[in-house]
Amino acid sequence: MKTSIACALMIGAFGVAAALAQDATAPTQSSPAKAKAAETDPLKGAFSGNLGAPTTGPITTEIYSNEAFFDSEKYIGIFSGRVIVKDPRFNIQADKLTIYLSKGEARGLERAVAEGNVGVIREAPGEQGAPPSRSVGRADIAVYTAKDGNVELKGTPRLQSGMNTHIATSPDTVMLVNQNGQLTTRGPSRTEIRQEPKAEQPKP
Numbered sequence: 001m002k003t004s005i006a007c008a009l010m011i012g013a014f015g016v017a018a019a020l021a022q023d024a025t026a027p028t029q030s031s032p033a034k035a036k037a038a039e040t041d042p043l044k045g046a047f048s049g050n051l052g053a054p055t056t057g058p059i060t061t062e063i064y065s066n067e068a069f070f071d072s073e074k075y076i077g078i079f080s081g082r083v084i085v086k087d088p089r090f091n092i093q094a095d096k097l098t099i100y101l102s103k104g105e106a107r108g109l110e111r112a113v114a115e116g117n118v119g120v121i122r123e124a125p126g127e128q129g130a131p132p133s134r135s136v137g138r139a140d141i142a143v144y145t146a147k148d149g150n151v152e153l154k155g156t157p158r159l160q161s162g163m164n165t166h167i168a169t170s171p172d173t174v175m176l177v178n179q180n181g182q183l184t185t186r187g188p189s190r191t192e193i194r195q196e197p198k199a200e201q202p203k204p
Helices: 016-025 032-040 042-046
Strands: 062-064 067-071 076-086 091-101 109-124 133-145 150-154 158-161 164-168 174-177 183-186 189-192
Touching: 076 109, 091 133, 109 150, 133 174, 164 183
Parallel strands: none
Antiparallel strands: 062 076, 067 076, 076 091, 091 109, 109 133, 133 150, 133 158, 150 174, 158 164, 164 189, 174 183
């Protein structure tokens, strides 16, 4: 029977060992709506909702998976099987996810590494009242660093923003998306810029 595990990581405000032990022994069941979304298209299920919500208060990261392993001594969690991550700052789908938690007083998410059929969505706030811009990335590996909010895509990554697509042409190419939605690419790539045809003006 498939088990959905929701691991709530309250950044800066929880005891890591106790939280991991509770989640490992008593996983919570997902709602029917979430379970249905995961069974159909994980991307649609993961990448809907209030992505890009304000993050001035405590941040909750929800992780859904078929299996989970926690090591409270090493401060890591390993999730596998249809992994979906929901976070106000990003959403991720992958075959496997390893999270690393900080060991200091401000215990929370330090780094996350997603592997296998990775899909990532980031939203950057719009400028001068414009709607947020959404970027969808796909790669073999994605690494999120909480300190700077960067997402690094590896393994022939590709990134789509609106109608434009940025595609790696080498498996060694690395793409870095910062928390403002700015992209830096190291290695060979191809960029496709598409424009809708202008509507014809009615003839007099």
